[in-house]
Amino acid sequence: MERKLFRSGNGWVxxxxxxxxxxxxxxxETDMVEYVMENDTLKIKKAAxxxxxxxxxxxxxxxxxxxxxxxx
Numbered sequence: 885m886e887r888k889l890f891r892s893g894n895g896w897v898x899x900x901x902x903x904x905x906x907x908x909x910x911x912x913e914t915d916m917v918e919y920v921m922e923n924d925t926l927k928i929k930k931a932a933x934x935x936x937x938x939x940x941x942x943x944x945x946x947x948x949x950x951x952x953x954x955x956x
Contacts, residue, residue, distance in 0.1 A: 900928075 889896040905912060908930055916931040 887898060889898055891897075908917075908928075910917060910930050916934075917928055918931040919926060919928045921927075
């Protein structure tokens with residue numbers, strides 16, 4: 885399958901259609917994908933779940949509560 889790349893800021897975007905996402909069992913709203921270059925081949929797969937988003941939420945909550953304390 886050939887796909888066109890589209891300009892996005894300083895980079896390029898490859899749109900993945902819903903059929904391929906279903907085959908990969910990827911929910912684009914909740915899952916991450918991992919890509920690897922091997923020789924001249926780009927491999928894309930569903931990434932393993934990580935705790936990173938939880939850390940980001942905790943850090944954002946700490947900043948928010950620190951700001952509230954400063955405002956008082």
